[in-house]
Amino acid sequence: MISGAEIMVKCLESEGVSLAFGYPGAAICPFYDYLYRSSIKHVLVREEQNAAHEASGYARAGGKTGVCIATSGPGATNLITGIATAYMDSIPLIAITGQVNSELLGRDVFQEADITGACEPFTKHSYLVKDAAELPRIFKEAFHIASTGRPGPVLIDVPVDIQTAQVPEFEYPQKAEIIGYKPRTQGHAIQIRKAIEAIEKAERPLICCGGGVVLAGARDELVDFARNSSIPVVSTMMGIGVVPMDSRLYLGMIGMHGHANANRAMQEADLIVLCGARVGDRAVSAPQQVAQKATIVHIDIDPAEIGKNMTAHIPIVGDIRLVMRSIADQMKKQAPQEWVERVLRYKEEYVPAGVPENGTGFVEPRSFMRALSRMMKDNAILVSDVGQNQIWAARNFNVKEGRFLTSGGLGTMGYALPAAIGAKIAKPHRQVLCVCGDGSFQMAMCELGTLCQYGVGIKIILMQNDRLGMVCEIQEKRYGGRCIATTLDGSPDFVKLAQAYGIRAAEARSNDEAERLAGEMFQTEGAFLLVCRVNPDTPTL
Amino acid sequence: MKYTLSILVENRPGVLSKISGLFARRAFNIDSLAVGITENPEISRVTIVVNGDEYVVEQVEKQLNKVIPVIKVKVLEPGKFISCELSLIKVNCATKQRAEIMKIGELMKAEIVDVSTSSITFRFTDNEERTQTLISLLKPYGIKEIVRAGTLAIEKGSSTAKKQNV
Numbered sequence: 001m002i003s004g005a006e007i008m009v010k011c012l013e014s015e016g017v018s019l020a021f022g023y024p025g026a027a028i029c030p031f032y033d034y035l036y037r038s039s040i041k042h043v044l045v046r047e048e049q050n051a052a053h054e055a056s057g058y059a060r061a062g063g064k065t066g067v068c069i070a071t072s073g074p075g076a077t078n079l080i081t082g083i084a085t086a087y088m089d090s091i092p093l094i095a096i097t098g099q100v101n102s103e104l105l106g107r108d109v110f111q112e113a114d115i116t117g118a119c120e121p122f123t124k125h126s127y128l129v130k131d132a133a134e135l136p137r138i139f140k141e142a143f144h145i146a147s148t149g150r151p152g153p154v155l156i157d158v159p160v161d162i163q164t165a166q167v168p169e170f171e172y173p174q175k176a177e178i179i180g181y182k183p184r185t186q187g188h189a190i191q192i193r194k195a196i197e198a199i200e201k202a203e204r205p206l207i208c209c210g211g212g213v214v215l216a217g218a219r220d221e222l223v224d225f226a227r228n229s230s231i232p233v234v235s236t237m238m239g240i241g242v243v244p245m246d247s248r249l250y251l252g253m254i255g256m257h258g259h260a261n262a263n264r265a266m267q268e269a270d271l272i273v274l275c276g277a278r279v280g281d282r283a284v285s286a287p288q289q290v291a292q293k294a295t296i297v298h299i300d301i302d303p304a305e306i307g308k309n310m311t312a313h314i315p316i317v318g319d320i321r322l323v324m325r326s327i328a329d330q331m332k333k334q335a336p337q338e339w340v341e342r343v344l345r346y347k348e349e350y351v352p353a354g355v356p357e358n359g360t361g362f363v364e365p366r367s368f369m370r371a372l373s374r375m376m377k378d379n380a381i382l383v384s385d386v387g388q389n390q391i392w393a394a395r396n397f398n399v400k401e402g403r404f405l406t407s408g409g410l411g412t413m414g415y416a417l418p419a420a421i422g423a424k425i426a427k428p429h430r431q432v433l434c435v436c437g438d439g440s441f442q443m444a445m446c447e448l449g450t451l452c453q454y455g456v457g458i459k460i461i462l463m464q465n466d467r468l469g470m471v472c473e474i475q476e477k478r479y480g481g482r483c484i485a486t487t488l489d490g491s492p493d494f495v496k497l498a499q500a501y502g503i504r505a506a507e508a509r510s511n512d513e514a515e516r517l518a519g520e521m522f523q524t525e526g527a528f529l530l531v532c533r534v535n536p537d538t539p540t541l
Numbered sequence: 542m543k544y545t546l547s548i549l550v551e552n553r554p555g556v557l558s559k560i561s562g563l564f565a566r567r568a569f570n571i572d573s574l575a576v577g578i579t580e581n582p583e584i585s586r587v588t589i590v591v592n593g594d595e596y597v598v599e600q601v602e603k604q605l606n607k608v609i610p611v612i613k614v615k616v617l618e619p620g621k622f623i624s625c626e627l628s629l630i631k632v633n634c635a636t637k638q639r640a641e642i643m644k645i646g647e648l649m650k651a652e653i654v655d656v657s658t659s660s661i662t663f664r665f666t667d668n669e670e671r672t673q674t675l676i677s678l679l680k681p682y683g684i685k686e687i688v689r690a691g692t693l694a695i696e697k698g699s700s701t702a703k704k705q706n707v
Contacts, residue, residue: 046600097577115553117558120558120559120562121566124607124609125609128555140662145609178609179551180550180551180608180609180611180612180613181610184543213703302601302607303603303606304600304604304606304607307596308600308603
């Protein structure tokens with residue numbers, strides 16, 4: 001006989017899971033008891049939301065499905081923001097929650113929450129397990145669903161009596177058989193042909209890549225396609241780093257906070273190859289206007305994305321990697337020289353905002369981000385939080401062979417610190433830089449404990465302007481300067497705070513000092529917090 | 542415009558809430574909904590009538606397809622399916638009016654399922670338009686209560702909204 005809890009652990013082992021992030025509680029104790037006896041490493045977070053973010057950073061940097069665990073009731077509900085964040089960015093995640101005894105379900109007993117119900121809008125799929133014998137099938141399906149097609153979080157809610165129930169034997173299924181789930185991977189040959197014809201005919205073609213390209217592992221294919229066809233590339237925020245940003249044909253990020261020259265190219269293009277982008281309002285504010293002027297070739301693995309926010313003239317549903325490969329192989333023509341020169345001229349004319357400040361008592365954050373990207377290794381992973389710090393990073397950091405991780409869809413403050421911890425655990429030999437504001441940092445700073453406990457050597461840049469900068473800017477511009485609830489008085493001395501945890505820390509008040517300290521920071525083994533005092537009047541753009 | 546969708550789903554607890562929740566959060570309006578098991582007890586059929594434009598029905602179809610226990614979604618082509626709706630209608634009916642009201646029922650092919658000294662109850666099975674006609678004919682007598690089930694629909698001819706090998 002074997003217990004449900006042991007089966008759960010064996011399922012994780014069968015899926016090759018070597019590490020999970022979580023926070024225990026009474027309703028998940030049987031599972032933890034078997035985790036104790038397994039080789040799976042467990043990272044104890046300081047609040048459950050961060051377990052999901054850490055698993056998300058781990059999944060994104062490591063290219064595998066992340067696993068997070070919480071107990072029933074508040075443990076489970078605390079996970080929700082993390083699950084929703086992963087859902088919006090299509091991150092493969094398995095969330096395992098304990099649940100009260102199945103016979104007590106629906107009676108509002110201690111620490112009971114209908115977590116499958118609450119997570120319904122934010123999960124790709126969810127299971128409330130009613131029979132321990134079903135666990136192997138459910139785990140197999142859950143991992144399959146989370147990691148294939150358009151990835152996303154899958155929740156498995158396991159009542160405590162199911163964890164203790166005894167089942168005759170354990171056998172892990174070879175394959176997941178789900179009749180209603182067969183994601184299409186091969187693009188339709190006729191659609192691909194049509195797309196190639198349209199691209200070859202276009203006078204002003206442009207590639208716009210989103211986060212889907214990264215998820216599909218199609219960076220090489222996309223770069224090949226762009227290089228062979230000389231078609232210029234723009235990206236959404238989630239698509240940053242798909243094409244090395246120092247590539248000649250890369251124009252920049254589009255959208256509300258994007259580069260003006262990249263937006264101008266979007267406006268002037270007569271054909272846009274949209275790859276793995278859901279065309280959110282921050283990326284393209286008036287998608288129908290763009291679609292009126294340009295032919296849209298939309299490649300996405302999720303058929304529901306086609307035509308949702310923007311009319312697609314030539315939709316191709318499939319795995320971007322496969323579709324890109326066949327387009328790249330069949331394309332013969334180069335993009336018109338005149339167009340390429342035009343957009344490259346726009347790129348040259350673009351002058352990045354922000355010059356280094358010395359003697360004002362402040363670090364100028366935009367130029368400092370550019371300096372940081374010069375100092376860091378080509379394969380460094382940059383994790384940004386949400387707010388001004390995110391835009392400063394996205395617009396100014398040059399992602400080359402590395403990655404840019406941020407909460408692009410849901411815009412979850414407090415994402416960066418836990419996600420950076422997860423990313424560093426997945427890629428211990430890579431530089432991982434976490435950029436936060438003082439608002440977002442304070443939402444997640446309890447994770448400094450996790451960071452210390454597991455010796456995670458991430459470098460943290462904390463842009464301290466004592467403001468919720470982006471909201472404050474909105475209040476200045478649109479609400480007559482009536483700034484309310486956006487000043488962060490009462491913040492601690494962050495350097496001392498870090499030191500209290502035993503983390504090395506320093507504060508910079510000029511760009512020269514910041515660069516010098518950053519140099520020291522990158523020489524330091526282990527974690528480092530660099531607080532940069534930023535002028536509250538520094539604009540987002 | 543109204544669209545009728547025929548959806549095959551796995552017959553498991555919670556599937557209906559996944560579907561109805563999807564309509565709510567994507568701001569799609571359900572006109573009517575009917576659920577029942579199919580010839581295969583592991584599979585249920587949900588028939589939904591939605592009100593919206595082409596964009597809405599396309600999104601409904603695509604989003605429904607993303608729900609894992611949804612096996613197949615078919616938007617039935619207008620004019621190419623038979624639909625019917627079941628209604629129970631209780632009307633005020635004094636003894637002297639009984640013959641008159643029964644005549645209406647007979648005319649519309651509505652079945653009398655209950656009669657009392659002051660009321661008469663019809664069971665009526667037909668499409669929405671004819672149901673409306675019956676209701677408007679009975680209205681002058683005073684309708685006490687109407688209970689209507691969701692629309693059911695099946696394709697004309699030999700085509701089916703079935704998934705192969707299911």
